[in-house]
Amino acid sequence: MSSEEKLQAIRTRIDALDEELQALINERASLAQEVARVKLADGEEALFYRPEREAQVLRRVKERNQGPLPAEEVARLFREVMSACLALEQPMQIAFLGPEGTFSQEAVLKHFGHSALTLPMAAIDEVFREVEAGSANYGVVPVENSTEGAINHTLDLLLKTPLKICGEVELRIHDHLMTQVDSLAEIKCVYSHAQSLAQCREWLDAHLAGVERVSVSSNAEAARLARDEAGAAAIAGYSAAELYDLKILESNIEDDPNNTTRFFILGRDDVPASGKDKTALLVSTKNKPGALSQLLEPLARHGISMTRIESRPSRKGVWEYVFFVEIEGHQDEEQVASALGALEREAAMYKILGSFPRAVL
Numbered sequence: 200m201s202s203e204e205k206l207q208a209i210r211t212r213i214d215a216l217d218e219e220l221q222a223l224i225n226e227r228a229s230l231a232q233e234v235a236r237v238k239l240a241d242g243e244e245a246l247f248y249r250p251e252r253e254a255q256v257l258r259r260v261k262e263r264n265q266g267p268l269p270a271e272e273v274a275r276l277f278r279e280v281m282s283a284c285l286a287l288e289q290p291m292q293i294a295f296l297g298p299e300g301t302f303s304q305e306a307v308l309k310h311f312g313h314s315a316l317t318l319p320m321a322a323i324d325e326v327f328r329e330v331e332a333g334s335a336n337y338g339v340v341p342v343e344n345s346t347e348g349a350i351n352h353t354l355d356l357l358l359k360t361p362l363k364i365c366g367e368v369e370l371r372i373h374d375h376l377m378t379q380v381d382s383l384a385e386i387k388c389v390y391s392h393a394q395s396l397a398q399c400r401e402w403l404d405a406h407l408a409g410v411e412r413v414s415v416s417s418n419a420e421a422a423r424l425a426r427d428e429a430g431a432a433a434i435a436g437y438s439a440a441e442l443y444d445l446k447i448l449e450s451n452i453e454d455d456p457n458n459t460t461r462f463f464i465l466g467r468d469d470v471p472a473s474g475k476d477k478t479a480l481l482v483s484t485k486n487k488p489g490a491l492s493q494l495l496e497p498l499a500r501h502g503i504s505m506t507r508i509e510s511r512p513s514r515k516g517v518w519e520y521v522f523f524v525e526i527e528g529h530q531d532e533e534q535v536a537s538a539l540g541a542l543e544r545e546a547a548m549y550k551i552l553g554s555f556p557r558a559v560l
């Protein structure tokens with residue numbers, strides 16, 4: 200058999216499989232429509248997006264994967280299939296820190312898939328407001344960066360919001376230097392968000408020392424300026440370069456190659472347990488010696504791991520702090536509930552921000 204004939208034979212088998220796959224995907228979509236009818240018939244406000252169920256589906260995809268495709272890759276494909284199925288039930292409108300082309304938008308698409316409708320907002324508090332008002336189904340806000348630490352503005356807004364954290368997404372951040380000029384020597388000014396300028400500080404010191412660095416409201420805004428101003432460059436993600444038609448002169452210039460930003464998904468409803476969850480809460484201590492260790496003691500006593508603790512000024516009194524705490528487990532689990540009960544009795548202020556599935560993708 201010639202190579203051409205061999206190829207033809209394999210492609211015939213691929214065509215047959217594609218046909219089967221397509222029929223199966225549509226069969227799955229019909230089942231999602233059936234699910235939607237059941238949810239609507241239930242009367243109360245139907246919850247179409249079910250973060251705990253999606254996490255379970257994606258976890259199972261990864262666990263049973265035999266290759267040759269890597270588990271992450273297959274999970275990504277299933278992410279898109281579920282995204283399309285959910286859009287048939289109800290298209291999800293997701294508010295994020297815009298404009299188009301920011302890492303926040305990448306985070307939205309990574310978490311919800313490409314069938315979600317993205318609503319760019321001008322500031323993080325607008326993302327909160329849009330979801331609170333019901334104009335968006337969910338919101339996505341940055342919460343911490345592995346190099347630069349907490350996004351304080353988000354933590355402060357969590358203190359006041361009635362919204363619930365219903366998911367998390369981690370995004371590997373690759374910063375690229377993009378411009379219209381052809382060499383580093385021609386660059387007169389570098390625009391970016393303050394976080395990205397900080398994340399690329401060493402690279403900038405080494406390669407663009409003496410060139411002015413200007414922080415702007417978003418990386419996408421930086422890319423727009425780099426398109427419109429002669430001799431300007433921007434540090435931003437790949438999608439911003441595509442959107443504003445800029446050349447990537449240097450890629451992956453972040454000082455830490457593991458640079459990752461974590462985002463929260465905000466919604467109006469509590470999420471049931473998925474089996475592998477986290478719980479986020481805000482607490483403040485009574486003003487007495489050893490108060491913080493006493494406050495957190497119930498966690499250790501009930502064998503609950505704390506994955507994060509961050510302090511923020513309470514804005515109520517001078518030198519008073521609120522602690523942002525994340526623990527493993529769901530608030531409905533017995534051990535977690537007991538630990539939280541004891542912690543609440545010890546705390547001056549106590550607010551559960553939500554229990555949500557651990558990031559799968």
Ligand SMILES: O=C(O)C(=O)C[C@]1(C(=O)O)C=C[C@@H](O)C=C1
Nearest residue numbers: 231234247248249252281284285
């Ligand atoms: O199981 C459900 O509740 C569904 O709506 C189906 C489905 C899916 O496609 O598997 C779609 C959307 C939900 O977010 C979770 C799962």
